[in-house]
Amino acid sequence: MSSPALPPTSGQHPRGEAPPHIVLLPSAGMGHLVPFTRLAMALLSMGHGCDISIITALPTVSSAESRHLAALFASFPCLRRLDLNLASFDASTSSEFPGADPFYIRYESLRRAVPVLLGPLLINASAFVADIALASVAIPVAKELRVPCYVFFTASATMLAFKAYFPTYLDSNGGGNSIGDIEVPGVYLIPRSSVPQALHDPDNIFTRQFVANGRALTEADGLLANAFDAMEPEAVAALQSAAVVAGLPPVFAVGPLVPVDLRDTGEAAKDEQGSGNSYMAWLYKQPVRSVVYVSFGSRKALAMNQIRELAGGLEASGYRFLWIVKGAVVDREDGAELSDMLGEEFLLRVDGRGFVTKSWVEQDEVLRHPAVGLFVSHCGWNSVTEAARSGVPVLAWPRFADQRVNARVVARCSAALWTERWSWEGEETVVTAEEIAEKVKAAMASVTLTQAAARVRDAAARATADGGTSHRSLAEFVRRCRVGTVGNAM
DSSP states (O other): OOSOOOOOOSSOOTTSSOOOEEEEEOOSSHHHHHHHHHHHHHHHHTTSOOEEEEEEEESOSSHHHHHHHHHHHHHOTTSEEEEEEOHHHHHHHHHHSTTSOHHHHHHHHHHHHHHHHSGGGGTTOSEEEEEGGGHHHHHHHHHHTTOOEEEEEOSOHHHHHHHHHHHHHHHHTTTSSSOOOEEOTTSOEEOGGGSOGGGGOTTSHHHHHHHHHHHHGGGSSEEEESOOTTTSHHHHHHHHTTOSSTTOOOEEEOOSOOOOOOSOHHHHHHHHTTOSSHHHHHHTTSOTTOEEEEEOTTTOOOOHHHHHHHHHHHHHHOSEEEEEOOOSSSGGGOOOOHHHHHOHHHHHHTBTTEEEEOSOOOHHHHHHSTTEEEEEEOOOHHHHHHHHHHTOOEEEOOOSTTHHHHHHHHHHTTOEEEOTTSOOTTOOOOOOHHHHHHHHHHHHHOHHHHHHHHHHHHHHHHHHSTTSHHHHHHHHHHHHHHHOOOOOOO
């Protein structure tokens, strides 16, 4: 499951049988699109002769998605692109849910479009892999067409177990008007404070989607997760033994999926010499393990007062830092200048010691750089798996959705420092610059944290190597797509 040198995806399999045609349907946001891209590459790179199509919902919510898709199909022409036009669905959904998160609105638009538009795109498909956000509407379409339908869960196995169990919890607790601590069978207790904020409101658009998709999981032919058993032993075992809920289909833990380099070779060569992208040029000048990398993902922006406290904390920590600043929920709306957000004086004071940018960066490339010694992260699952593969310790600061669940996963591996009382979206508490500086210093100085992160990195490498648990799970999934069998996961 290393970076692919891709075989052709048409014609006959070496053994004379037709290659399986697997159709992938991601939903909205880089947190969903990126793992689907990595899954596509993993399927192509294992030598199984898969024929891959990716359904792309247009227009995209963010410009980051548009750039990623353009680079993906330009880099890998063997991938088929199947466009799904959502213009009319987006317009009606936006007017129905004014003020809702634009990504949740996109999920809803997709959910309304799938029963109408998906069928023709599955003609001649051997198997269909739907994003978890679309499970309850995609599975019936595939079943009607007699196409085996798998669901790809792009977050942690622990969160998948929580999602599968949550409808049962609601049914036994009066429908969800008051959410408490949730003991997920076979896994562990998810405290009320870690339950995604939206789920505390039964009428929230996301809650409706979440519950419907959770109930639908037993109807899928299988579930894929970007997870590996050494990092989440309880969750993977509970899912694969049906301890979470009765009737779950086979679960394939196939992570951590390997990032895909979508740049051309000339650009990559420049960056290796530190003379291409400016943030990489800066990194190449820094000593080993001297840099704190700070990013809160592509979905959400910190409040302005919290951004300024974070700036003060990074400056007071005394460490070098590479900070990716985000000023708006959707990047197309993010027009603020760094000097307006952080102050010209701050940028001048940290010039040389800190590199601050609003531009998109290749995060996996950053985390693999030897200069990076710590990742201050929101704990989106892509970020967690990239840190795990790179052996970089995490200072966890989850902000919303599943991120506190993910932070607990990496903290249980001892590869993260997490202060659970630090605020997340919807709370008025502001974490002070002094607190941030103190935690950065503690994490950068922790030998225990560094050693634990290295153990997680080694476990991830074993899982994805030939014969590893994740490698075997992916091979078994492809075998099922080829022969159309249904049985137990590995």
